[in-house]
Amino acid sequence: MSRNVLIVDDSLTVRMDLAEAFEAAEFATVLCGTAAEARAAMAAGSVDVVVLDILLPDGDGIDLLNEIRATPAVSNAAVLMLSSEAQVGDRIRGLRTGADEYVGKPYDAGYVVARAQQLLKLRRVSAAAATKVLVIDDSATYREALRAALREKGYGVLAASTGEEGLRLAASERPAAILVDGVLPGIDGATVIRRIRLDAALRDIPCLLLTAAQDRDSELRALDAGADTFVRKEERLDAVLARLAAVLRRSSMRVPGEETASLLGPKKILAVDDSSTYLDVLADALREEGYDVIPARDGEQAIELLAVQTVDCILLDLVMPGMSGQETCARIKAAPGVRDIPLIMLTALEDRAAMIEGLGAGADDYISKSSEFEVLKARVRAQIRRKQFEDENRRIREELLRAEIDATAARATRELADARAVLVDELERANRELEAFSYSVSHDLRAPLRAIDGFSQALLEDCADKLDAGGRRHLERVCAAARRMGELIDDLLQLSRIGRADMHRDRVNLSEIARAVVADLRQHDPEREVEVDIEDNLIADADGRLVRVALENLIGNAWKFTGKANRPRVQFARESTLEGPTYVVRDNGAGFDMTYGDKLFRPFQRLHSPSEFPGTGIGLATVQRIVNRHGGRVWAEGEPGRGAAIYFTVPGLRSGGVS
């Protein structure tokens, strides 16, 4: 594959020198002396690498870099800034704008080409793995727009409408980057990012926060949580894409293993000394070895630079004005990202005490300034090699650890699935047994009862002349007992069916069901005069059949227990309680003693004698089971002689009246 390099420098010598080196490495070269020429060349063809001088006759290299990063067709090119400017400030500005590398002049052409190749290789590695992007946004419109734009750029897109769903997707799909909306219905964007950062397997995934224009607060919280950058939602989609590309580019620099790929790869050394004469000599000597040298004049500059530039080794003068060598060393060794960079202290021979102090501050080695540069080069080589081995070891250890974690996780998942399968099997078997049991109860237990009742009746009728009053009473009690057992069996079957029935929740009009139940009761019991008050349009998200059974029991109870009341009244309404919207069936009947309130809902628990009010004691247990299956709660209030009220809730998406 032919790769194109665009070399932008006003010096013909530099252009020719670099062109020769790149062509030797089989790059196709395009040479430009001005920013205008560079723009034309970029518009004309694809560009993989740009070598860009910071000072151009018709403009600023950093402005051109900005344009490159904002132009989708070339935004992913590797950019190496080239400059004789020794100013650390320029270097930092360049790197912040999105330069991949900053090489000081005089440069080493071999280093520039090697670095360009390395950057391209990283691009390919990340391009292969970076295809999947997760978009978390509750607006379907924005999500789809972003999905289309990302697809067009060749990204794979995963989409989620809530943070919870997004986290699940992130865990299972391991996207290369996450775009998350700040404001989401469940957990917000900042929380999503915080959870990602807390997850050992996901914490390296770059996260971009999508924010509304004035949402400073959520920006700050997301920054705290570890977001890599923000994108304003009203910005054009290509700006979002450019930002995403930049973040992915940066994250590919962190690919572990790549950094330590080769001992012979291009190396960068930060040299800190207040004497520019010594710095120049030192830099020249090191460049002969093929190192790129970044000169810094004091500790502050060095620390500022390390924040944006990774280096392979630091040479630090012990005695400097302003921040001292020890102080600089201590600060570097305290900073998480850079503390592992080998640091060699440069000292004057006679200053042994200070040198020991420097080592105490954390320097990895020391060397006398008056030593031959050969010794210094050897020390630098040794330090870089040591760092390389350490990195390699750490990488291997991490890989082993990761493999072990993955294996453990896979094993746990497998075991969980197995355990689940066993449980599901057992549950299904138990369910089948229960079905078979209740089927045979309903068939076989009722037949003998029919015979008991039927033949007792036959006896009463056929042998009436042979039975006295006492005998007839006995037989009537036999019949009553048989019928009662029939009712108990029916109610028990209903209770067990309710536990097993499939739920189909839908918009249900409770008021209509209650009216139908009352109509049935009136038809069965035409002599009763009961005042019934049912609130209109009580709508709930519920299973219509089960709700009907519940209301049959509740209203049926109210009907029954008002049998002896003076002016019987039954009411069905919705009220507000501490539990939220609550339905209540209230009557002015026999009531009950609150002391036994919680017994009411247990099967076969009755607070009245059968002679007073007939019943099996299953009704409220059935109601409770139905309400529980809807995720609701049921409770009772009452007073002997003053009536009862049974309250229940039906939590759901749509529990409320029709507007």
Add this chain to the structure above:
Amino acid sequence: MTRNGIILLVEDNPDDVDLTLRAFEKSKIVNEIIVVNDGREALDYLFATGAHAGRSLARVPEVVLLDLKLPKVDGLEVLRRMRADERTRRLPVVVLTSSNEEQDLIKSYNLGANSFVRKPVAFGEFVGAAQQLGLYWLVINEPAPGSGTD
């Protein structure tokens, strides 16, 4: 065309047979009731095979009262074979059984039952049900041409 008013009762439990006959008697239904005790015999009777070989197929009952839990061939199988045979395809079948399990209801109606009645425990109610059944199927309902005739 005169209606023969024959009822075929398919019921294995002798208690239930006696109670059913008594219930019909109590509700003043004096039609001829033929009792068979299992599914095999029901099919033999309907198709004049086995123990009922040689019976004239011209005498078709007007309604079949069919229990579901039967020895040898169960009620649903009897129903399935009746509906598969041209001679009994249109014969009214009332499933008369102990349970009202939803699965039995669904299967019965899917196989072409005309009605489904659960035998009540209380004999008084059973008499009421028998009375209404007799009234409906033997008096009000118009049978399909060719069934229920001598």
